[in-house]
Amino acid sequence: xxxxxxxxxxFTDRVFSGNPAGVVPLERWLPDDVMQRIxxxxxxxxxxxxxxxxxxxxxxxxxTPAIEVDLCGHAxxxxxxxxxxxxxxxxxxxxxxxxxxxxxxxxLGPDRxxxxxxxxxxxTPCEAPLALLRGLGRAPELVLxxxxxWMCLYPQAADVRSLRPDHALLAQVxxxxxxxxxxxxxDCDFVSRYFAPDAGVAEDPVTGSAHxxxxxxxxxxxxxxxxxxxQVSARGGELWCELRGDRVGIIGQAVLYLxxxxxx
Numbered sequence: 001x002x003x004x005x006x007x008x009x010x011f012t013d014r015v016f017s018g019n020p021a022g023v024v025p026l027e028r029w030l031p032d033d034v035m036q037r038i039x040x041x042x043x044x045x046x047x048x049x050x051x052x053x054x055x056x057x058x059x060x061x062x063x064t065p066a067i068e069v070d071l072c073g074h075a076x077x078x079x080x081x082x083x084x085x086x087x088x089x090x091x092x093x094x095x096x097x098x099x100x101x102x103x104x105x106x107x108l109g110p111d112r113x114x115x116x117x118x119x120x121x122x123x124t125p126c127e128a129p130l131a132l133l134r135g136l137g138r139a140p141e142l143v144l145x146x147x148x149x150w151m152c153l154y155p156q157a158a159d160v161r162s163l164r165p166d167h168a169l170l171a172q173v174x175x176x177x178x179x180x181x182x183x184x185x186x187d188c189d190f191v192s193r194y195f196a197p198d199a200g201v202a203e204d205p206v207t208g209s210a211h212x213x214x215x216x217x218x219x220x221x222x223x224x225x226x227x228x229x230x231q232v233s234a235r236g237g238e239l240w241c242e243l244r245g246d247r248v249g250i251i252g253q254a255v256l257y258l259x260x261x262x263x264x
Contacts, residue, residue, distance in 0.1 A: 006086060007044070007258035008078035011206040011237035013111065015257050018237045019206035021078035022047035024262065025087065032068070038264065039063035045201045048075035050096065056089070060096035060103070066200025070099035073115060073208010073250060074237075080105035080113045081254040108251065115250045119243070120212040122146045135169030136180065138162075146213045148175045157185040160193055161232045171197040179210050181218075188238075189227040190218045206237030212248050219243040 004025055012018025022042045024035075026049055039047040043065060050058045060079060062072035076096060083089040084107050096103045104116040122144035132150060133139050138159060140152035150173070154160050160182045170178060176198025184190050192214055194207040204210075211229060219225050225243040230236065240251040 001264055003262040003264060005258075005260050005262045006078070006082045006256065008081050008254050009257050010074035010077045010081075010254045011208070011231070011239055011252040012235075013253045013255060015255055017235045018254070019074040019204065019235065020044050020257065021072075021075035023075070023078050023082045024049045025082065026051050034264065035061070036063055036068070038262065040065045045196075045204050046072045046075040048072070048079045050079055053097070056091055056093060057095045057097065058083075060098050064196075064199045064201055069199060071117070071209040071212070073117065073211065074206055074252075076103060076105060076115055077113055077208065077252050077254050080107070080115075081111065081256075085110070085256070086259070111255060112251065112253045115208060115252075117208070117212050117248050117250060119216050119246050119248055120147050120149075120209075121216050122151050122213060128152070129173055131169050131172040132178065135166045135173065136178075137164055137166065140180070144217075146179075149177045149179060149210075149213060150175070151179040151181065151213060151217065154180065154182040157182045157191045157232070160191050163193065165195060165203075167195070167197060167202045170195055170202075174198070179207075179213060181214055184228075184230070188230040189222060190214065191230050191232045193231060193233055203233055205233040205235040206231040206239070206252075208239065208250050208252070211239055211241050211250055215241040215243050215248045215250075 006023040009018040128143040142153040144151045178195040181192040229239045242249040
């Protein structure tokens with residue numbers, strides 16, 4: 001069986017940066033174990049699969065090399081790019097039905113899209129597990145919990161950039177998804193990095209779903225709903241976010257790296 005395949009670098013305007021996502025358009029669903037094997041074989045932080053259910057509506061799923069996840073920003077952005085740029089999608093919006101409910105993608109330009117995602121707010125400050133502190137290598141000034149995530153606050157962007165985490169130690173942390181963040185240092189409002197060892201991803205280059213937690217936190221702290229964010233991984237990426245009640249608007253660009261065929 002031959003399947004179309006696209007490799008899209010998301011949350012960037014150039015290849016070799018941003019977060020690479022695989023996109024596999026389907027006419028009907030493959031068995032779950034086959035999709036998981038494709039994602040493992042691709043080796044990308046997420047591979048997205050979608051099946052059309054209407055003119056502007058699709059069912060969307062995301063797989064890391066290890067598990068299926070319930071929300072993914074960069075692979076949703078990549079899927080929207082493929083639909084409009086490669087598959088002839090008409091209009092300006094599409095709706096993806098997902099494990100996290102309906103997600104709307106709006107085309108703002110040839111390679112620029114806005115995603116409408118649910119808020120995932122943090123809760124109260126908490127005591128961090130020792131493995132988290134040791135794994136990060138530098139203690140944050142504050143640790144908050146979010147649904148299935150930790151959010152670790154540092155005083156300066158340079159602190160986040162310079163982290164050299166011990167991924168073996170972070171793999172012992174439960175829940176095993178970790179946002180680290182700090183105020184921006186001049187060209188953005190805040191910076192972040194994201195580690196997800198329990199999903200089979202040591203460090204995710206640019207994480208749209210993490211900004212469902214980051215945006216409400218920084219909007220409250222900075223006193224305004226519209227924010228410019230950078231994820232300062234080795235590849236790096238850029239996002240424009242807006243808090244809208246219980247939703248977050250996330251704008252990003254994407255670029256094609258590869259189009260081809262999978263033989264499975």
